[in-house]
Amino acid sequence: MSLAGREIVVGVSGGIAAYKAAALTSLLVQRGAGVTAVLTSAARRFVGTATFAALTGRPVASRTFDPTAYPLGAHIELAARAEIVVVAPATADFLAKAAHGSADDLLSTLALCAECPVLVAPAMNAAMWSKPAVQRNVRQVEADGLGIVAPGTGWLSCRQQGAGRMAEPDEIVAAIESVLAAAPRRP
Numbered sequence: 401m402s403l404a405g406r407e408i409v410v411g412v413s414g415g416i417a418a419y420k421a422a423a424l425t426s427l428l429v430q431r432g433a434g435v436t437a438v439l440t441s442a443a444r445r446f447v448g449t450a451t452f453a454a455l456t457g458r459p460v461a462s463r464t465f466d467p468t469a470y471p472l473g474a475h476i477e478l479a480a481r482a483e484i485v486v487v488a489p490a491t492a493d494f495l496a497k498a499a500h501g502s503a504d505d506l507l508s509t510l511a512l513c514a515e516c517p518v519l520v521a522p523a524m525n526a527a528m529w530s531k532p533a534v535q536r537n538v539r540q541v542e543a544d545g546l547g548i549v550a551p552g553t554g555w556l557s558c559r560q561q562g563a564g565r566m567a568e569p570d571e572i573v574a575a576i577e578s579v580l581a582a583a584p585r586r587p
């Protein structure tokens with residue numbers, strides 16, 4: 401499916417699977433989407449903003465307060481133009497914030513501000529993923545209307561096999577396409 405002209409925010413939180421967010425971003429751009437990457441401060445410890453700026457052809461947004469680039473607030477301006485917000489990877493920390501309506505950085509504030517569909521692709525160590533608190537937060541965000549692209553089971557960077565491996569980029573693209581196919585285009 402072509403994503404020509406569709407506006408997508410790719411939110412990247414600070415998990416090792418952040419490197420796969422670059423592949424996801426590239427796939428979306430290749431399908432014609434306009435993509436803005438929003439990286440948390442932890443995500444920037446894993447992947448470089450230069451990669452996402454080059455892949456998207458746009459500046460990367462990371463700061464809540466950036467009055468020169470976003471006088472109305474980046475969370476407001478990016479949410480207003482996004483047709484979908486995709487958080488991949490979504491850390492345990494991001495899920496906890498989303499479940500509680502916390503807005504202490506740009507990505508969590510933007511997710512709260514978005515009126516378009518929000519998809520999250522959790523990724524974490526199997527022990528973290530199995531914790532009741534994490535599962536409770538996933539159920540809560542799903543009940544609140546966010547879409548979940550469930551993690552799979554397989555090799556984890558902590559050198560174990562288990563559940564918590566982020567869905568592959570092409571699977572996340574398919575989920576985005578399916579949501580956007582049902583969503584009216586922004587005028």
Ligand SMILES: Cc1cc2nc3c(=O)[nH]c(=O)nc-3n(C[C@H](O)[C@H](O)[C@H](O)COP(=O)(O)O)c2cc1C
Nearest residue numbers: 413414415416440442443491492493494523524525
């Ligand atoms: C090497 C390393 C790998 C990590 N991988 C993950 C991960 O896959 N999933 C996760 O939820 N947290 C992971 N963390 C912990 C997060 O980086 C940490 O909770 C951070 O505060 C998340 O911030 P953010 O949600 O604002 O991006 C990892 C930390 C380190 C040092």
